[in-house]
Amino acid sequence: MLQYAFMRRALLAALLVGMTAPSVGVYLVQRRLSLIGDGLGHVALTGVAVGLVTSTTPVLTALLAAVIGAVAVELIRVRGRTSGDTALAVLFYGGIAGGVVIVSQAPPGTTVNLDAYLFGAITTTTAGDLRVFAALSLAVLAVTLGLGRYLFAVSNDEEHALASGLPVLRLNLVLAVVTSVTVVVSMRVVGLLLISALMVIPIATAQLVTHSFRATVVMATVLGTVASVVGVGTSFYADTPSGGTIVLIAIAAFVVTTTAVAARDGLRRSAPPADASG
Amino acid sequence: MVGLLGPNGSGKSTIIRGLLGLAALQRGSIELFGVERRMFEAWHRVGYVPQRQSVAGGIPSTVREVVSSGLLTRVRPFRWAGAADREAVVRAIESVGLGDHVRAPMATLSGGQQRRVLIARAMASSPDLLVLDEPTAGVDRRNQVALAASLADLAGQGTTIVLITHELGPAELLVTRTVVLRAGKVVHDGPAGDAPDEHDDDWHHHHGDPPPRRSGLGLEGIGW
Numbered sequence: 441m442l443q444y445a446f447m448r449r450a451l452l453a454a455l456l457v458g459m460t461a462p463s464v465g466v467y468l469v470q471r472r473l474s475l476i477g478d479g480l481g482h483v484a485l486t487g488v489a490v491g492l493v494t495s496t497t498p499v500l501t502a503l504l505a506a507v508i509g510a511v512a513v514e515l516i517r518v519r520g521r522t523s524g525d526t527a528l529a530v531l532f533y534g535g536i537a538g539g540v541v542i543v544s545q546a547p548p549g550t551t552v553n554l555d556a557y558l559f560g561a562i563t564t565t566t567a568g569d570l571r572v573f574a575a576l577s578l579a580v581l582a583v584t585l586g587l588g589r590y591l592f593a594v595s596n597d598e599e600h601a602l603a604s605g606l607p608v609l610r611l612n613l614v615l616a617v618v619t620s621v622t623v624v625v626s627m628r629v630v631g632l633l634l635i636s637a638l639m640v641i642p643i644a645t646a647q648l649v650t651h652s653f654r655a656t657v658v659m660a661t662v663l664g665t666v667a668s669v670v671g672v673g674t675s676f677y678a679d680t681p682s683g684g685t686i687v688l689i690a691i692a693a694f695v696v697t698t699t700a701v702a703a704r705d706g707l708r709r710s711a712p713p714a715d716a717s718g
Numbered sequence: 719m720v721g722l723l724g725p726n727g728s729g730k731s732t733i734i735r736g737l738l739g740l741a742a743l744q745r746g747s748i749e750l751f752g753v754e755r756r757m758f759e760a761w762h763r764v765g766y767v768p769q770r771q772s773v774a775g776g777i778p779s780t781v782r783e784v785v786s787s788g789l790l791t792r793v794r795p796f797r798w799a800g801a802a803d804r805e806a807v808v809r810a811i812e813s814v815g816l817g818d819h820v821r822a823p824m825a826t827l828s829g830g831q832q833r834r835v836l837i838a839r840a841m842a843s844s845p846d847l848l849v850l851d852e853p854t855a856g857v858d859r860r861n862q863v864a865l866a867a868s869l870a871d872l873a874g875q876g877t878t879i880v881l882i883t884h885e886l887g888p889a890e891l892l893v894t895r896t897v898v899l900r901a902g903k904v905v906h907d908g909p910a911g912d913a914p915d916e917h918d919d920d921w922h923h924h925h926g927d928p929p930p931r932r933s934g935l936g937l938e939g940i941g942w
Contacts, residue, residue: 470777593787596779599768600839603738604791605761643777651823653779 441676449570450562450629450672450682456577457626457638458668462660463584464622465639466653467615470595476513477636479528480623482535483509484632488557489542498557499569502627503576506620509535514616518609560631560683562675573625580618580625591615592653629672631683638664641690645697663693719869719879719892724899730882731769733899734849738766751846762791765840769851781827781835782820785811788842810838814868830861837868848872849880854887863888
């Protein structure tokens with residue numbers, strides 16, 4: 441499959457998403473904001489629609505929309521009277537509604553295939569997209585690695601972070617922005633409706649077997665990367681939408697790990713008392 | 719060591735939240751080390767142990783990772799932790815008696831041990847002022863004593879400790895100044911030993927009398 445240029449691009453895009461999504465998602469899961477990525481995916485859809493209607497590159501308009509949405513939801517959560525949950529709901533439905541309405545205004549003759557944006561497709565990544573994705577992924581990884589300890593402190597205990605004089609609002613905004621950037625990097629191969637899965641499921645799988653935050657991040661990143669790359673490969677041979685395939689592989693890993701851990705714990709419990717001290 | 723005492727709802731936590739910048743002040747002012755709080759920047763001089771028992775979040779983290787986050791006021795972003803930083807973290811963990819648990823996942827520790835991890839986190843930046851909000855609520859007697867020993871060490875090294883509690887326990891013997899709050903007002907501020915008994919509703923009538931010396935470490939029961 442590597443003889444096809446579109447497959448090489450899709451695999452590279454998958455590699456970038458697989459690495460970035462879990463490294464951002466770990467802080468979202470820690471803050472119990474697992475669904476924020478999904479909300480931002482919906483908002484990015486409005487951006488895609490604007491791009492399609494105005495014949496601008498959808499990746500850039502989606503990026504703009506997602507970043508604005510992310511900053512808005514964070515500010516509403518902190519400053520407004522609306523709870524994070526409600527703010528998220530507005531984001532979800534506003535994003536989808538905006539996307540559908542704006543796309544309907546596309547000039548006659550434009551073929552609009554929203555499915556590819558929503559669920560991912562391997563043939564859609566352009567060379568230009570790939571350059572943008574590479575730059576964005578590097579930026580995201582620079583933030584998650586460089587500010588990792590700060591993001592950990594804030595998502596682990598926001599009150600203590602505030603009392604330590606850390607710039608909590610700014611850190612939360614940074615996290616919101618890198619989340620939306622990750623959503624956009626994913627829009628070609630994973631799709632805007634499925635990206636959140638890649639931010640959450642590898643974390644859920646990793647934390648079943650790890651004991652430290654760092655190990656969780658490393659293992660989730662490996663899991664995310666493997667799921668993305670294998671998913672894109674499977675999608676090529678099985679002729680399935682890449683996003684759905686990637687997510688199903690990630691979920692399979694989660695189910696297998698859960699079962700294995702449950703079986704191990706079951707064995708330990710039925711083991712002789714000599715094992716009880718461990 | 720200052721004991722900030724008072725029944726639930728008397729304003730202990732509000733004072734501390736104002737002090738730490740967690741709550742806005744309606745009036746009055748707070749100075750930290752002689753600096754108006756809003757201008758205060760030397761946050762590494764202040765360590766805070768919140769009332770919450772454990773560290774939230776579903777993701778596993780080790781004792782070392784949690785305590786390291788107490789150092790962030792001293793280190794700069796985009797820089798790896800140096801040997802001195804790692805040493806400070808281990809020292810803080812050892813000082814609360816958890817030296818054998820540096821790499822242990824938080825989830826494997828008891829409630830009392832987790833509380834001591836949070837104290838180590840507050841101590842990692844070697845603060846000059848350590849504020850503990852109800853550090854012993856829900857902590858068993860043995861851990862309370864261990865905690866009091868850690869605090870005694872710190873106080874011996876010159877750290878000012880503010881202990882917020884509605885009942886004193888093993889740390890009672892360490893407190894040198896007691897401030898008692900009731901309904902938002904300071905009703906007592908003086909050397910320890912003069913403090914009224916919180917559970918005596920008529921305490922203000924015999925204020926000034928030598929208070930009955932409570933048995934401190936010998937007390938049985940729940941809480942302090």
